[in-house]
Amino acid sequence: MRCFFSSGPLFYVEYNFRLFFYLLFQRSDAICAIDLDTILPVYFISIFRNSRRVYDAHELFTEMKEIVTRPRIHKIWKSIERFAVPRFRFGYTVNTFIQNNLSELYHVNYAIVRNLPFYHEDITADYPTGKIFIYQGAVNEGRGFETLIPSMKYVDAEFQIYGEGNFFDKTRQLIRDNDLEKKVKLMGNVLPEKLQAITPHMFAGIMIVENCGLSLYYSLANKFFDFMMAGIPQICIDFPEYKAINDQYQFAYMIPDIETVTLEGAMNKLICDPILYHQLKNNAMSARKTLNWQQESKILLDFYKSLFENE
CATH class of the missing domain: 3.40.50.2000 (Glycogen Phosphorylase B;)
Structure with a gap:
């Protein structure tokens, strides 16, 4: 309209x-x-x-x-x-x-x-060939980019950001300020069907928001389920609604805050602990059979x- x-x-x-x-x-x-x-x-x-x-x-x-x-x-x-x-x-x-x-x-x-999200059969539990973390959704204020971008300096992996929003230009500047142009890529907006095909090949998702109001604190973002449906682990802030679901299905690595040191540690944990990684991935593959549209x-x-x- x-x-x-x-x-x-x-x-x-x-x-x-x-x-x-x-x-x-x-x-x-x-x-x-x-x-x-x-x-x-x-x-x-x-x-x-x-x-x-x-x-x-x-x-x-x-x-x-x-x-x-x-x-x-x-x-x-x-x-x-x-x-x-x-x-x-x-x-x-x-x-x-x-x-x-x-x-x-x-x-x-x-x-x-x-x-x-809709359940699709054509997802496998294969280990990804590269270590690429993915963020998808609005690149807006309150999504933790101020601490997330600097954390990539201490992680041996790539980070791809899919989406745009009111914090997009500031995110680009954060990447430049931290000299991370080779590790952090702004992919812009892509069609949902294309993103659905890309996500299963990523190493893990990033699902964080700042605690700046009850609306976000008690949110339940689509990407939380999108990462699960793609069959990949994710690093997720332990706000109540996310924690309640993960306590039952155990497909996300929960973190208590989104400080740079916390995010860095969580990403390196998934990279360095293949047993944990495969456990989360297998749990996502199982949960998607129940948590679907x-x-x-x-x-x-x-x-x-x-x-x-x-x-």
Whole structure:
């Protein structure tokens, strides 16, 4: 949906008006709002049409760093949340913390549906030919690049970064400042299908974020499961939702912080301990048979089946 404004309050005002009038002329049996930035037009359209409405809470929207650090903006979004979420009887989210948080605040009982990748048979447990660590996703603030890039000075391996974002130029400068142009490569954006083909050939993934707000602390990033689905080990920050899953499946090497010395030690541990490496890799190969969209989609289908039965 194209908007005249590209950022700021006017973008959200314009986007919500455009979305309202777009939905006004769409036929549907139910309407799903994805996060708070779509919830108002979905709510008012559902009232206008007397139709079913669903809230898909991908994250703790009001606790994102760019919102919680700006009091006036935070107050506006919190007001929208207080008004709208209690009016969405049906919904789902990605983890138990957000589920419990919304239940305590707004007395809603949402299901949990995680955004898991599709299961593919064509992945092998072969040892990679080279030692290349991979990061994939948004190259944004709060992703730990300030400590991650310098750690590569002490690791005998290559590091490839797939993606772009608001910290991309600063990441490039960090690579130059640490004289790591030959070891750290910025690969830019690639199509998901291509990245899906590249990742299984990597040595291990990097799954870290900074603790700069509840939204990130209780996040459950797609790449956590993407690395698992690719059948490769990963170095992962031990935030609660990641730890809970890894305690059960044991496919990630968990770290308590993202200091340079911690990251350096974790990467060298995987390189120098082939027994641990193969154990994590085999566990990923096993976990992917359970943690996949073919299984998780059954929960979503049951949710919508129940939605139409209850109305």
